[in-house]
Amino acid sequence: MEIPAKSISIHGDYFRPAVSQSKENVQNEGSEDEYDTHGDSDWEIDMASETTLDSAYSEFEKELATETQPSKEGINELHRSTAGLSDVPMHKYPFKLKQNEEGNILTVHNTIKSVDKDVRIRIAAYCFNEMSNKLVVIDRRGNIYIFDFVCKRYWRLGFKVPEATLLVASPLVHSEYIVGTESGCVFIFNIEKTPMLHTKVGDAAINEVSFGNRLDSNTACNTLIRLGATAVLLNFTTLQLSHRLEFDHSKYTLKFASFLPKSDKFFTCFTNDSVHLWSSSNLGTVYISQPIKARDRTIRLMRGDTSKIPEIVLRAEYDEEEDNLNDELAFKYDEQHFSDGKLLAYSFSPNGNKLLLSTVDGYLMMLNTASLDLEKLFKLRDFILKQFVLLAQPKNRILFAITATGMAVMLDLLQTEYKLIVQRSNALSLNVSRDGKLLSLLSKSGEVNVWSTCRLYNSLHAQTKCISKVRAALKQPAAKLPGLISGPLNLELRKLLKRERLEAMLAEYGFYPEKYRFIIWSVLLELPSNTAQFQALLKHGQPQVVKQRAAKIKVKSDAQRRAVIKVWSCLAHWCKVFGHTDFMPDLIYPFVKQMTKNSLVVFELLVTLLLNHMELCFEFHPMPPGNYLGLCENVLQVHDKQLSKFYAAMDVQPKDYAWSLLTNGFAEVLDEQQWLVLWDNIVTNPPYFIVFVIVAYNMMQREIIMRLPEKSEVVDFFHEQMPIDVTKWLNRARKLMSNCVTEVHPERFMPPFKPIPKGVYPKFLKYPREWIEQQEQLSDELIKQQQEIDARLRKLELEEIQMKERLQEGLKQEEHARRIKEMEQLYQDTIHREEERIACHRKMLLTYQMEARQRKCEVLSKLQETEQRRKILEMEKDIDGLMRSVERERRRQNQEMLFAEDEIRNQEMELMAQRYSSCLLDSPLTVKYYEEVEKMRNESDKLKKQLREMTMEQVQSSTEQASTPSKLKAIEYSIHEIQQELTDILNSESNSQ
Structure with a gap:
C-alpha cells in the first residue's frame, strides 16, 4: 500500500484541497479504468522512514505479486484457507499522516509492481471502527488491511474475504467487523482473533446492513440486511434468520430498508416512492408516508412563490444575471430514467430524529422520523445527490455528499450559499467515522482518501469569511472579467498576476483556479479591452454570409447562440475570411459557453489566437492548411514512426487526425473540465505548443487507433470523446516540445507571440484575399440574380394569386348556385317527407279507431258475460241454500225414523215378553x-x-x-x-x- 505525498490544487470559486491523482503507470484490475504503463511516474512516498522501509516494501510487494485473483469457492474452503493462514505472523508497516491544513491526511491504494506494468487492485469495501481510530480496507482480491491512526501502523490480516460488497463495524465488539458479499453471505471476523463466523442469508449481493437497539437480546430481531429487492431480519448474537421480507409486487419493488437509529423500528422505501415504517416485534405497519406527494403539496401551497425554498447552487456564477447555467452542467437530471421512482438516496441524522431524502429532480427533503412529516425542503439547482451523510456537530448543518457526476462536496444547510468541493470527480462512495472527525472517499481509480472534517470545516469557515469580506469591499458577489473591470483595479490585478507567478502556479497544480481563470487568460494574452473598436464592429450588424449560415448553428441556449453569432459577425467584419469559414462557430462556441456575457473578452481572445496560434491555418482557405498540418506530420514522423507508418498505410491524412482537433479547439474530444485545463496550458505556453498538443494526443491514443481496422473508423475516432489523462497528455506535449529536433521544430516557422495593441485590432493578412474577393463578387452577382429571380417569382406569384382569386370567385358563385339548388331540393324533400308522414299518421289513426271499437265490443261482451256469471252464481247460491235446508229436513226425518224403529222394536220386545210369560x-x-x-x-x-x-x-x-x-x-x-x-x-x- 502506498501513501502519496500531499498536493494542494486550486479549483473553482475558492482554494480547496484536491486528492492526489494516482493513475500514472497503473493498470486498474477488475474495473473499467485501465491506465497506460508507458511514461514516467509522478509518485512520491510520504513515509516516516523511507529508506529503512525499502526492504520491507520489496518483500511485501513480492508477496502481493505472487497472489492471484481468488476463485469462487465454498464457505468451507474459505474457512480451511483461513485456518491455514492464521499462523502467519502479521507484518506491521509504519506510515505518516500528511501535515497540511487542507484536510487530506491520507491516501490509500494497493498497487502491485511487476516487470512490464503496475497493476492497481481496486478497493471493494472500507469503514472506520467504532472507536474511530482504525480504518479497515478490503480489496477486490479479498485482502484485509488495517490502518491504525494511533500507532501509525498498517498490516494485512492472514485470511481473505473475496467478493466483498459491504463492510460495517460491529456495534457490540470494538474489534469485530461484518462483511457482506456478492453471493449473499455474511462474515464476522475479529482482527485480534482467528475464528471467523459466517451465515448465508440469500443469493443476491448485500447492499445494506443496519442494527436495532436490542443487540444484547438472544431472541429479538435486531439486524436488518437488504439484498436487492429482498430484506431479511436476523439475530446478530445467534446469527439465526427469523424473517424473510420478500416484496415481489408486480408494480413496485423494494429500494431501501434500514433500522431507525437507536430504535426497534425499521423503514422501507419502494420504487413507487412510498415510505413504510414497521415494527420489528410483530412486523406490523406503524405508518405510511408519501414524501414526494407531501413535497408537491407544499410547493402548490406556495402558489408559485418558490423563493421561500432554500436553494443550493454548486456551480460558480460569474454574474448575478446569468440565466443559462443549466446548459453548462455535465449532469442533466431531466434526462434520467424515473421507472424506479424519484427518491434517489437517504440518510439519518446522527441522533436518529431526522430522515433526509434526495430526489432525481433536484430536491433534498428533511423528514421527522417520528411522524414522517416533511419539515424542511431544499432545492438543488444544478446537481443531485446520490449519497450523503449529515454530521452531528455543529447542529446538524454540515452535509457531506457525492453528486451524480462523482463530485464530493461539503454543504452548509443553514447558509446554503457556502459550499466546499472536496473532490471534483470520480468519487464513488463516502464514509464518516462515528465521532464525525474523519471522512473517507472511495474513487473510481481504486483508492481511498481520508480527510479531516475539522480541517474541511475550517476551510469552509475561512472561505465564508473571505467571500463576505470581498463582497463587502467590491459590493458584488464574484470577481468580474477584465472587460468589466477598469481603472486602478485592473492595473492592480495586472501587476499582481505576473506571468512568472502564473507559470509557477500552473507548474505546481496543473491548472488555474476556476473563479479567476479567465482573468488569468486575459493577463497572459495581454487583452487590451478595446471597447470602442468592438462597439464599432458591433454596429455593422450581421454580414450577409454570417446571416445565411447562422441558421445551421445548433445550440440549445438562445443566449449562447446569440453570443456565438455576435462574435462571429465581429470576426467577419474584422477579416472577411472568417465569415466564409465553416468551422468558425465550432471554434467560437466553447469559449462563448464559458463567457456568455463577455463577448468582448471572447472576441479579443479569439483574435489573439488567430493572429498567433493559428496564423498559418488560413493560407489555403477553404482547403486545409498544408503548411501547418505539415508541421504536425513532421513532428509525428520523428517521434512516433510506427503510428506515422500506420497512417500512411491507412491513407489517413493530417487533416483527419490534426485539423479535425484544431477546428473545434479540442472541444469535441474532451469534457468541459479537461478542455479548460488544456487551454490553461495552451495560453501559457508559446503559440507553437498547440502543434505538440495535437501530436501528443495522437501518441497517447496510439494503442486504440492502431487497432482500428478501417480508415472511416480512424477518422470518426477524432470526433468522439475518449477517456484520457489530461495531466499526462500535457506532460507528453511538453516533453515533445523540449526534445524536438531543430529541423522540424515549429518554432522555426511560427513567429513569436504578439499581443493585440491598445486601441486597434491589427489586420489578418495570411489568407487568399483574391479568392475571397472573387467569392464576394460571385456572391454579389448571385445575390443580384437571386433578387431578380425573387422579383420575377413575386410577380408570377401575384398573377397566380389574381388568377386564383378570379377562379375562386367563379367557384364561389358556382358553389353558391349549387348550394341554393341543393337547399331548394332539400326543402322539397322535407315537405314531401312531411306529407308522407301525415298520411301515414292518418292511416295509423284509422287503424287505432278500428282497434278501439273492437276493444269496446269485447269489453261489452265481457260485461254481459260477467252479469250472466253473477246471476248464475246467485242461482247457485239459492240452490245451495235449498239443498242445505233439504238436507236438514232429511236428517231430521231420519232421526225420527230411527226413533220410531227403536220404539217399535221396544214394543215388539215387550209384546213378545208378555206373550211368552202369559x-x-x-x-x-x-x-x-x-x-x-x-x-x-x-x-x-x-x-x-x-x-x-x-x-x-x-x-x-x-x-x-x-x-x-x-x-x-x-x-x-x-x-x-x-x-x-x-x-x-x-x-x-x-x-x-
Whole structure:
C-alpha cells in the first residue's frame, strides 16, 4: 500500500484541497479504468522512514505479486484457507499522516509492481471502527488491511474475504467487523482473533446492513440486511434468520430498508416512492408516508412563490444575471430514467430524529422520523445527490455528499450559499467515522482518501469569511472579467498576476483556479479591452454570409447562440475570411459557453489566437492548411514512426487526425473540465505548443487507433470523446516540445507571440484575399440574380394569386348556385317527407279507431258475460241454500225414523215378553202371537204407506231441481233396506206358523 505525498490544487470559486491523482503507470484490475504503463511516474512516498522501509516494501510487494485473483469457492474452503493462514505472523508497516491544513491526511491504494506494468487492485469495501481510530480496507482480491491512526501502523490480516460488497463495524465488539458479499453471505471476523463466523442469508449481493437497539437480546430481531429487492431480519448474537421480507409486487419493488437509529423500528422505501415504517416485534405497519406527494403539496401551497425554498447552487456564477447555467452542467437530471421512482438516496441524522431524502429532480427533503412529516425542503439547482451523510456537530448543518457526476462536496444547510468541493470527480462512495472527525472517499481509480472534517470545516469557515469580506469591499458577489473591470483595479490585478507567478502556479497544480481563470487568460494574452473598436464592429450588424449560415448553428441556449453569432459577425467584419469559414462557430462556441456575457473578452481572445496560434491555418482557405498540418506530420514522423507508418498505410491524412482537433479547439474530444485545463496550458505556453498538443494526443491514443481496422473508423475516432489523462497528455506535449529536433521544430516557422495593441485590432493578412474577393463578387452577382429571380417569382406569384382569386370567385358563385339548388331540393324533400308522414299518421289513426271499437265490443261482451256469471252464481247460491235446508229436513226425518224403529222394536220386545210369560208352552205360535202379528202388519202397512208418500215427495222435488243429491239416494237405499228387513221378518213368521 502506498501513501502519496500531499498536493494542494486550486479549483473553482475558492482554494480547496484536491486528492492526489494516482493513475500514472497503473493498470486498474477488475474495473473499467485501465491506465497506460508507458511514461514516467509522478509518485512520491510520504513515509516516516523511507529508506529503512525499502526492504520491507520489496518483500511485501513480492508477496502481493505472487497472489492471484481468488476463485469462487465454498464457505468451507474459505474457512480451511483461513485456518491455514492464521499462523502467519502479521507484518506491521509504519506510515505518516500528511501535515497540511487542507484536510487530506491520507491516501490509500494497493498497487502491485511487476516487470512490464503496475497493476492497481481496486478497493471493494472500507469503514472506520467504532472507536474511530482504525480504518479497515478490503480489496477486490479479498485482502484485509488495517490502518491504525494511533500507532501509525498498517498490516494485512492472514485470511481473505473475496467478493466483498459491504463492510460495517460491529456495534457490540470494538474489534469485530461484518462483511457482506456478492453471493449473499455474511462474515464476522475479529482482527485480534482467528475464528471467523459466517451465515448465508440469500443469493443476491448485500447492499445494506443496519442494527436495532436490542443487540444484547438472544431472541429479538435486531439486524436488518437488504439484498436487492429482498430484506431479511436476523439475530446478530445467534446469527439465526427469523424473517424473510420478500416484496415481489408486480408494480413496485423494494429500494431501501434500514433500522431507525437507536430504535426497534425499521423503514422501507419502494420504487413507487412510498415510505413504510414497521415494527420489528410483530412486523406490523406503524405508518405510511408519501414524501414526494407531501413535497408537491407544499410547493402548490406556495402558489408559485418558490423563493421561500432554500436553494443550493454548486456551480460558480460569474454574474448575478446569468440565466443559462443549466446548459453548462455535465449532469442533466431531466434526462434520467424515473421507472424506479424519484427518491434517489437517504440518510439519518446522527441522533436518529431526522430522515433526509434526495430526489432525481433536484430536491433534498428533511423528514421527522417520528411522524414522517416533511419539515424542511431544499432545492438543488444544478446537481443531485446520490449519497450523503449529515454530521452531528455543529447542529446538524454540515452535509457531506457525492453528486451524480462523482463530485464530493461539503454543504452548509443553514447558509446554503457556502459550499466546499472536496473532490471534483470520480468519487464513488463516502464514509464518516462515528465521532464525525474523519471522512473517507472511495474513487473510481481504486483508492481511498481520508480527510479531516475539522480541517474541511475550517476551510469552509475561512472561505465564508473571505467571500463576505470581498463582497463587502467590491459590493458584488464574484470577481468580474477584465472587460468589466477598469481603472486602478485592473492595473492592480495586472501587476499582481505576473506571468512568472502564473507559470509557477500552473507548474505546481496543473491548472488555474476556476473563479479567476479567465482573468488569468486575459493577463497572459495581454487583452487590451478595446471597447470602442468592438462597439464599432458591433454596429455593422450581421454580414450577409454570417446571416445565411447562422441558421445551421445548433445550440440549445438562445443566449449562447446569440453570443456565438455576435462574435462571429465581429470576426467577419474584422477579416472577411472568417465569415466564409465553416468551422468558425465550432471554434467560437466553447469559449462563448464559458463567457456568455463577455463577448468582448471572447472576441479579443479569439483574435489573439488567430493572429498567433493559428496564423498559418488560413493560407489555403477553404482547403486545409498544408503548411501547418505539415508541421504536425513532421513532428509525428520523428517521434512516433510506427503510428506515422500506420497512417500512411491507412491513407489517413493530417487533416483527419490534426485539423479535425484544431477546428473545434479540442472541444469535441474532451469534457468541459479537461478542455479548460488544456487551454490553461495552451495560453501559457508559446503559440507553437498547440502543434505538440495535437501530436501528443495522437501518441497517447496510439494503442486504440492502431487497432482500428478501417480508415472511416480512424477518422470518426477524432470526433468522439475518449477517456484520457489530461495531466499526462500535457506532460507528453511538453516533453515533445523540449526534445524536438531543430529541423522540424515549429518554432522555426511560427513567429513569436504578439499581443493585440491598445486601441486597434491589427489586420489578418495570411489568407487568399483574391479568392475571397472573387467569392464576394460571385456572391454579389448571385445575390443580384437571386433578387431578380425573387422579383420575377413575386410577380408570377401575384398573377397566380389574381388568377386564383378570379377562379375562386367563379367557384364561389358556382358553389353558391349549387348550394341554393341543393337547399331548394332539400326543402322539397322535407315537405314531401312531411306529407308522407301525415298520411301515414292518418292511416295509423284509422287503424287505432278500428282497434278501439273492437276493444269496446269485447269489453261489452265481457260485461254481459260477467252479469250472466253473477246471476248464475246467485242461482247457485239459492240452490245451495235449498239443498242445505233439504238436507236438514232429511236428517231430521231420519232421526225420527230411527226413533220410531227403536220404539217399535221396544214394543215388539215387550209384546213378545208378555206373550211368552202369559201363553202356555204348548200353544202354537200363530195363536200366541196372532194379535201382535196383526198389529205389526198394520203398523208395517202404515209405515210403508208413509214411506211411499215421503219417497214420492222426494222424487218430485228431485225432478224439479233437475238433480238429486247423493244423500237422498242413500236415504232411499236405507229405507229400502228397512222394508226388506220387515218383509223378511214377516215371511219368517208366516213360515213358522
